[in-house]
Amino acid sequence: MFWTEEIAARCTGPQLINDSKTPSGRVHVGALRGVLIHDAIFRTLREKGVEARYLFGVDDFDPVDEIPKGEDEHFGQYIGRPLCNTPAPGGGTASDMAEHYMAEFWQIFDELGVKAERYRMRDLYRSGKLNEPIDTILRAADKVRRVYKEVSNSDRPAHWHPFQVICEKCGCIGTTEVSDYDGREVTYTCRTDKCVNTKLNLGRGCGYEGKTSPFDGRGKLPWKLEWVAKWLIFPVTIEGAGKDHSTKGGSRDVSDACLRAIYGKESPLRVPYEFFLVGGAKMSSSRGVGASARDIANLLPPEVLRFLMIRTKPNSALNFDTKEEGIIKLFNEFDRYHTRATREKTATPDEASVYRLAELQAEGDYFNASFQLISALVQMPHLDAVTEVEKRKGAPLTGVERKHLDQRIAAARVWVENYASEEEKTRLQETLPARANELSAVQRAFLSKLADALPQTAWEDDALQTKIFEVARLTPIEQAQAFKALYRVLLDRESGPKAGNLLAFLDPPFVIARCRELPVDRLEFWRQSATAPEELEKWFAQNAEKIAGRTWTTEMAGDLAAFEITVEMKDGKRQLKRVLLQGQSPETAMPGLLASLAGTASGATA
Numbered sequence: 001m002f003w004t005e006e007i008a009a010r011c012t013g014p015q016l017i018n019d020s021k022t023p024s025g026r027v028h029v030g031a032l033r034g035v036l037i038h039d040a041i042f043r044t045l046r047e048k049g050v051e052a053r054y055l056f057g058v059d060d061f062d063p064v065d066e067i068p069k070g071e072d073e074h075f076g077q078y079i080g081r082p083l084c085n086t087p088a089p090g091g092g093t094a095s096d097m098a099e100h101y102m103a104e105f106w107q108i109f110d111e112l113g114v115k116a117e118r119y120r121m122r123d124l125y126r127s128g129k130l131n132e133p134i135d136t137i138l139r140a141a142d143k144v145r146r147v148y149k150e151v152s153n154s155d156r157p158a159h160w161h162p163f164q165v166i167c168e169k170c171g172c173i174g175t176t177e178v179s180d181y182d183g184r185e186v187t188y189t190c191r192t193d194k195c196v197n198t199k200l201n202l203g204r205g206c207g208y209e210g211k212t213s214p215f216d217g218r219g220k221l222p223w224k225l226e227w228v229a230k231w232l233i234f235p236v237t238i239e240g241a242g243k244d245h246s247t248k249g250g251s252r253d254v255s256d257a258c259l260r261a262i263y264g265k266e267s268p269l270r271v272p273y274e275f276f277l278v279g280g281a282k283m284s285s286s287r288g289v290g291a292s293a294r295d296i297a298n299l300l301p302p303e304v305l306r307f308l309m310i311r312t313k314p315n316s317a318l319n320f321d322t323k324e325e326g327i328i329k330l331f332n333e334f335d336r337y338h339t340r341a342t343r344e345k346t347a348t349p350d351e352a353s354v355y356r357l358a359e360l361q362a363e364g365d366y367f368n369a370s371f372q373l374i375s376a377l378v379q380m381p382h383l384d385a386v387t388e389v390e391k392r393k394g395a396p397l398t399g400v401e402r403k404h405l406d407q408r409i410a411a412a413r414v415w416v417e418n419y420a421s422e423e424e425k426t427r428l429q430e431t432l433p434a435r436a437n438e439l440s441a442v443q444r445a446f447l448s449k450l451a452d453a454l455p456q457t458a459w460e461d462d463a464l465q466t467k468i469f470e471v472a473r474l475t476p477i478e479q480a481q482a483f484k485a486l487y488r489v490l491l492d493r494e495s496g497p498k499a500g501n502l503l504a505f506l507d508p509p510f511v512i513a514r515c516r517e518l519p520v521d522r523l524e525f526w527r528q529s530a531t532a533p534e535e536l537e538k539w540f541a542q543n544a545e546k547i548a549g550r551t552w553t554t555e556m557a558g559d560l561a562a563f564e565i566t567v568e569m570k571d572g573k574r575q576l577k578r579v580l581l582q583g584q585s586p587e588t589a590m591p592g593l594l595a596s597l598a599g600t601a602s603g604a605t606a
Contacts, residue, residue, distance in 0.1 A: 002353035003313045004044035010269065011237070015050060017042050018236040018268070019116070020057035023083065023101035025068030029296040030242075030276040032108070033318065036309040037240055037273055039114045040357045055234060056109075056116035060084040060098035061125055061220045063164075063174030065196050065203070068101075079203030080172035080196040082220075084122040098122075108297045112306060113360040121226070124233070126217035133229035134214050134221060137162055138181040140262045144225065147257045152249045161186065165219035167208055172196070173220065175205035185211045186219075227255040231268055240271030240314065273314035279321060296320075299414045300330075301407035307334045307358035324424040324495075327415060331371035331408075334358070338368065366400045367393045374405075375412040376497035376505070379426040383505055385409050392461065426496055428506070432517050433492035441524040443485035446475045450486075451515035459508055465500025474566070474576045476529055489514050526562045530580040536565075539577065546570055559583050 001009070019038045021031055035056070042054040060083045067075045071089050075097070078086040088100035098120075109116065124130050137144065141161045148154040161178040167190040174196040180187040189209045196203030212218050221229055230236060245251045256267040278291045297305060299322070308330060312318050320326070340347040341355040342365035356362075369389045377385040389405055390397055397405060416425060439447075450471045457467045472482035487496045490511070496502060503511055531539070540547070552565040561581040568574050 002350045004040050004357065005353065007041055007238070007269070007271065008044050008048055008050065011045065011050060013051075015045055015052040015237045016234050017052065017054045017238045018057065018230060018234060019055070019239065020059050020121075020230075021102075021105065022059040022062045023098045023105065024062070024064065024066060025071075026101060026292040026294065027105045029278065029291050029293045029320075031105075032112075032293050032296070032305070033273060033276040033309050033314075034240055034242065035109070035114060035116075036112070036306055037271060037314050038238075039112075039116070040310045041238060041271070042116075043357055044353075054116045055236075056114075056118055057230070058098055058102055058118070058120045059223070059226075060096075060102075061121040061173070062223065063172070063196060063203075064097065065174060067197075067200070076200070076202055079200075080170075080174040080205075082122075082166065082173050084120070085166075085171060104294050108293050111297060112302050121220070122217065124230075125220060128216050129233055130221070130229050131215045133232055134163065135183075137221060137225050137228070137258075137262060138178075138186070138214065139183075141181070143261045144258055147254060147261050151254050151257045154254075162222050162225050163214050163219055164222065165212055165214065167206060168210055168212060169208040170206040172203065172205065174203060176219070178214075178219075181214070184213065186214045187211050224251050224255045225258060227251075228259045228262070231255075231259060232263065232265075236268045238271065239268045240273055243272065243274050246270070246272035271314055274317040276309075277317065277319040279319075279323075291322075295418075299327075299411055299419070301404070301411055302360055303358050304331060304334050304411075306360075307337070307354065310357050311337075311354045322415070322419040324420060327419075328370075328372045328375075335368055335370065338365075342366075363400050366398065366404065368401070368404055369408065370498075371408055371412065372497050373501055374408045375415060376426045376502060378409060378412045379416060380428065380505055388505070423493060426491055426493075426502075429490060429492050432489060432514065435492060436489045436518060439485050439488060439518065440481070440528060441521050442475065442477045442528045443481055444518045444520045445522075445525040445529070446472060446477045446482050447485055447489060447515040447518060448520050449475055451512045454503075454508060454512050454515070459504060461498070461500040461504045463500075464503045465498065468499050468503075470574065474574060476576050476578070486515075489517070523557060523560065526557075526560070526578065526580055530562070530578050533579050536577055536579055543569075 017038050019034050021027060038054060038056075042052055045052040062083055063080050064075060064078050064083055064086050065080075067079070068089075074089045075086070078097075083098040084096050086097040088094040088097055092100045094100035094103055106118070138161055144162045145156045145158070145160060148156055159179040161181055163178045163181075163186055164173050165176045165178060165186060165188040166173045167176050167188075170190060172190060175194045176188045176190050177194070178186045178188045187209075188211070190205040190207060192205045192207045194205050195201060220226065227239075231239070241252050252267075252270065252272075259265050259267050278296075300308065308320060309318070320330075337347065337351050337355045337358075341352050347355065369392065373389075373392075374385060377383055377388055386397070386402070386405065393401075450468065453467055453471050454464075457463055468482065468486070469479065472479050475482070483499055484494045486499055487493045490496075490502065490506075546569050547567055548570045549568045550565055552563065555562045555564065559582060563579045563581055565577045566574055567577065
């Protein structure tokens with residue numbers, strides 16, 4: 001069973017799924033993992049006919065405890081105040097800090113098809129919806145202190161009460177401590193020895209002491225107890241949490257235990273999930289580490305981003321690699337799931353579930369050009385990507401196909417501009433790159449032979465790709481070294497888009513001339529590509545049943561002879577094997593091999 005199916009199987013009756021975010025800066029992409037995990041569960045439940053709702057909250061009553069990268073001057077003065085009481089940075093149109101950063105995040109929800117019901121903690125507090133849990137939890141302060149000690153070994157003084165007042169003098173919520181509750185008001189101190197951000201020494205209490213009602217938005221519960229309150233008032237049946245909250249003795253354990261101790265109820269179904277990493281790094285919106293959710297949503301089309309987040313089980317770490325190899329692999333895997341689920345109908349149940357949950361809406365089968373092809377096309381200004389893709393399809397694109405192509409074109413441009421290294425960029429070299437002189441004699445000979453073969457080759461992707469492989473076998477050269485030579489002289493890289501595609505984009509005279517530009521040392525080429533006689537005899541013995549026919553020639557250069565056998569395999573492919581002989585004839589050096597060739601092959605000497 002796919003992981004969402006396993007969770008659905010554990011649910012009975014109507015379900016209410018909850019998730020939330022503290023918008024203390026630009027939301028990093030890691031937060032999207034929780035969003036889409038909960039969304040996938042919600043969709044699966046609805047598919048099975050289970051009555052379900054998905055809520056997503058903004059924890060905007062939390063204090064400003066760190067400064068978003070680059071905003072020191074503006075936010076430094078508001079450390080310790082509720083996010084919703086903190087002005088948005090200059091130039092923004094939002095009413096406050098929380099709304100400023102959530103606006104961008106909500107936009108991504110819409111793009112990803114996440115249809116969660118949205119709420120804000122400020123509204124729950126100010127409307128009085130949390131008054132009853134606040135009263136009950138404050139009256140059970142002794143139980144909360146005991147749970148903190150037993151579950152997380154966290155000591156709280158005997159006077160400590162689980163509530164944070166907004167200081168009536170300085171407006172801070174992160175520096176106040178409640179010491180008593182009489183059923184109507186709390187007694188609190190804005191502690192001067194408490195600093196919200198110790199690194200910057202910002203957000204110190206003002207020393208004010210007073211009494212105030214804890215109700216109707218005058219303060220908030222600590223977030224571990226806030227969890228308890230939300231579970232009760234909605235009431236929540238499923239809520240996941242990241243690895244940092246789900247460890248033994250962690251915040252989720254504390255909240256679960258508080259719910260049992262105070263209300264005698266069991267907590268919602270847990271869905272713990274591991275970190276989302278970009279290039280192996282955990283992200284922080286305040287430090288600007290990693291990638292923001294907006295950045296990755298700009299890079300990946302919605303279905304591909306959903307696919308990335310959903311296909312891996314929540315309890316497994318997810319590392320997204322924005323390097324060329326990683327992003328091409330991601331798109332290729334998505335395309336493979338698409339093909340198996342829609343065109344071939346060969347998807348496993350898990351693959352079908354992943355693809356269905358990745359789609360924004362069911363669109364069936366459609367033609368989709370590979371990301372590697374598109375990334376190459378957008379880097380060649382003389383080509384029109386739409387025209388080239390339609391050539392490969394052999395027909396005009398449908399509306400759905402054009403939509404997905406436009407998304408991939410946009411993604412490729414973002415990747416090239418913001419993520420690709422100089423070595424990963426596909427830049428056609430107007431002149432022969434200096435590093436091409438480092439190519440071996442065999443690589444140079446391959447290019448020369450390819451130049452000879454190209455004029456008789458159809459200038460189309462598949463035909464060119466086939467010809468490259470064929471010339472490599474007849475040089476002979478390892479295929480990897482052949483492709484590296486081609487990419488080096490054309491792009492000054494060791495890798496690149498599919499070589500047949502690349503050549504098809506370029507003018508034949510240019511490609512042929514470039515392949516002939518490097519001189520070839522024939523003797524050195526022979527030496528580097530030759531096989532020892534005993535190895536050749538061994539190869540023929542091992543492959544005898546696969547061979548359909550053989551021809552051979554001998555080329556002379558002084559007293560050095562290159563004995564070359566062209567072998568035609570039963571699969572139709574041809575290979576060349578070369579042996580160097582100095583001061584010896586083939587009959588003397590390889591009598592056994594020549595005896596086996598006699599009568600079954602033809603030969604000549606040049």
